[in-house]
Amino acid sequence: MAINPPVDATQTPAWAALQKHYDDLQAEGIDLKKWFADEPDRVEQLSFEAGDLHFDLSKNLIKPETLKLFADLAKDVKLDERVKAMVSGVHINNTEDRAVLHTALRRPVEDEGKLIVDGQDVVKDVRETLDRIYAFADKVRSGEWKGVTGKKITTVVNIGIGGSDLGPNMAYEALKPYADAGISARYISNIDPNDLAEKTKGLDPETTLFIIVSKTFTTLETLTNAREARTWLLEGLKASGAIDGSDAQRADAIKKHFVAVSTALDKVEAFGIDPANAFGFWNWVGGRYSVDSAVGTSLAVVLGPARFEEFLHGFHEIDEYFVNTPVEKNVVALLGLLNVWYRNFFNVAAHAVLPYDQYLHRFPAYLQQLTMESNGKSIRWDGTPVTTQTGEIFWGEPGTNGQHAFYQLIHQGTQLIPADFIAFVNTPNPTKDGDQDVHELFLGNYFAQTKALAFGKTADEVRAEGTPEAIVPARVFTGNKPTTSILGVALTPFALGELIALYEHITLVEGTVWGLDSYDQWGVELGKQLAKQITPAISQDDEALAAQDASTQSLIKFYREHREF
Numbered sequence: 420m421a422i423n424p425p426v427d428a429t430q431t432p433a434w435a436a437l438q439k440h441y442d443d444l445q446a447e448g449i450d451l452k453k454w455f456a457d458e459p460d461r462v463e464q465l466s467f468e469a470g471d472l473h474f475d476l477s478k479n480l481i482k483p484e485t486l487k488l489f490a491d492l493a494k495d496v497k498l499d500e501r502v503k504a505m506v507s508g509v510h511i512n513n514t515e516d517r518a519v520l521h522t523a524l525r526r527p528v529e530d531e532g533k534l535i536v537d538g539q540d541v542v543k544d545v546r547e548t549l550d551r552i553y554a555f556a557d558k559v560r561s562g563e564w565k566g567v568t569g570k571k572i573t574t575v576v577n578i579g580i581g582g583s584d585l586g587p588n589m590a591y592e593a594l595k596p597y598a599d600a601g602i603s604a605r606y607i608s609n610i611d612p613n614d615l616a617e618k619t620k621g622l623d624p625e626t627t628l629f630i631i632v633s634k635t636f637t638t639l640e641t642l643t644n645a646r647e648a649r650t651w652l653l654e655g656l657k658a659s660g661a662i663d664g665s666d667a668q669r670a671d672a673i674k675k676h677f678v679a680v681s682t683a684l685d686k687v688e689a690f691g692i693d694p695a696n697a698f699g700f701w702n703w704v705g706g707r708y709s710v711d712s713a714v715g716t717s718l719a720v721v722l723g724p725a726r727f728e729e730f731l732h733g734f735h736e737i738d739e740y741f742v743n744t745p746v747e748k749n750v751v752a753l754l755g756l757l758n759v760w761y762r763n764f765f766n767v768a769a770h771a772v773l774p775y776d777q778y779l780h781r782f783p784a785y786l787q788q789l790t791m792e793s794n795g796k797s798i799r800w801d802g803t804p805v806t807t808q809t810g811e812i813f814w815g816e817p818g819t820n821g822q823h824a825f826y827q828l829i830h831q832g833t834q835l836i837p838a839d840f841i842a843f844v845n846t847p848n849p850t851k852d853g854d855q856d857v858h859e860l861f862l863g864n865y866f867a868q869t870k871a872l873a874f875g876k877t878a879d880e881v882r883a884e885g886t887p888e889a890i891v892p893a894r895v896f897t898g899n900k901p902t903t904s905i906l907g908v909a910l911t912p913f914a915l916g917e918l919i920a921l922y923e924h925i926t927l928v929e930g931t932v933w934g935l936d937s938y939d940q941w942g943v944e945l946g947k948q949l950a951k952q953i954t955p956a957i958s959q960d961d962e963a964l965a966a967q968d969a970s971t972q973s974l975i976k977f978y979r980e981h982r983e984f
């Protein structure tokens with residue numbers, strides 16, 4: 420089915436109304452302190468629940484009536500049509516002529532037969548693959564799956580990059596308290612040999628299982644690391660006398676210590692991995708939208724199938740909410756529109772994500788690929804140039820570490836940086852420092868920061884503390900720095916699924932307003948091509964070196980002069 424060209428959001432009545440609203444707010448003066456005083460029910464009007472997550476948007480630079488204007492914009496750009504097209508399998512990734520069906524990865528078994536796309540019973544295929552992954556995970560967890568010398572696997576090493584690494588790696592870190600089978604995971608992504616060298620340190624080849632994850636099974640980094648890992652395994656086993664190095668023993672070792680996840684199962688087999696030990700997914704799952712597909716196999720092993728199912732339920736909960744809630748009340752859609760508000764009307768490029776949970780320390784890195792590879796584009800899905808700024812620079816670190824590093828710029832710098840503050844009420848590690856609950860001490864910072872950012876501190880307040888006049892200006896906080904507070908009950912597999920789905924859909928909403936195909940990533944191709952071309956010039960090929968531009972030649976000459984190995 421052909422898709423309609425994007426609506427130019429900037430030419431819609433809703434955009435004009437938002438521009439007027441923005442101008443009016445600026446004329447009136449943006450003043451959160453005053454708005455809180457003037458609007459006694461502001462917090463109530465700007466608070467939402469989705470799944471078991473609580474959202475407080477009241478410290479953003481919006482008024483309750485702004486939400487209606489956001490909903491009008493969603494209507495004008497036909498968000499509803501785009502969402503329906505996505506979940507029903509229309510090829511909305513039109514530059515690659517693919518459906519975009521990550522929402523099908525978490526649909527329940529009862530939905531089998533309800534979604535037939537390009538002749539495929541999508542949910543049935545998803546559930547069949549999950550069953551195979553769960554059977555495999557159970558075997559590894561119970562010790563029924565044995566390494567070549569009969570030992571239980573104690574470490575799984577995921578080798579992948581981009582979407583084949585960031586999602587499972589982030590989720591493993593986030594859900595470590597649920598790893599209950601005595602199996603840990605490591606993640607190798609970088610082609611820099613340092614990554615593999617460090618991540619294999621201390622591992623015993625006899626108890627290590629590699630999961631090679633690559634949607635295309637052509638990615639240079641992943642295939643190079645997979646070959647290196649194969650060498651590490653076989654040499655290690657031979658050195659310890661576990662195998663004698665015959666072809667049959669080597670093949671047996673690979674069979675017992677390597678599995679793969681890919682959409683290209685023929686290439687997996689060519690690599691030497693038994694097709695029985697390969698888990699597929701489909702071209703309608705984008706790499707950065709794939710953690711809940713077979714790409715999450717390392718999670719199913721470490722956490723167990725039941726927890727992986729909970730993870731999927733969390734995604735599905737938010738999917739259902741997003742698809743079925745009218746935009747004005749739909750906090751997922753509203754957050755996407757809020758980002759557009761800051762990006763296009765306030766002309767803000769950066770967006771901080773600040774999890775107040777150490778377990779979420781890889782979440783900002785994960786979101787960087789999700790959001791920036793999706794919406795870092797200047798051409799719309801019909802091939803025409805965009806009509807406004809697109810994409811946000813997502814960045815962040817867990818609180819309170821960020822507080823002692825870069826929050827200064829958010830509090831008192833010249834740029835406006837909207838920030839998402841994420842925290843959970845309960846911790847798996849409750850502790851006391853004397854009488855003080857340490858998690859409460861931690862959360863005190865979570866609550867304090869958004870308050871300080873919103874309401875600031877006036878010169879009079881600073882003076883009242885006895886501050887010498889000369890340094891009063893340096894100690895003033897203007898306030899009016901926008902934040903969204905997201906508060907969950909506990910960082911469970913379910914809650915993590917909810918959070919990921921939340922940001923997936925935020926990305927879709929922004930992409931729809933901007934008219935982007937958020938599901939392709941042509942922008943990463945040129946660098947890949949040039950790396951292939953340049954690599955021969957580095958140490959041997961003088962002709963290839965001479966063909967480079969002057970700057971590249973000069974850099975490679977420096978390299979050649981200083982190479983010591």
Ligand code: F6P
Nearest residue numbers: 580581582583633634635638706
């Ligand atoms: O960086 C480009 C990219 O294609 C990402 O979109 C993807 O997640 C990553 O490379 C890895 O690709 P693959 O899973 O095919 O190895």
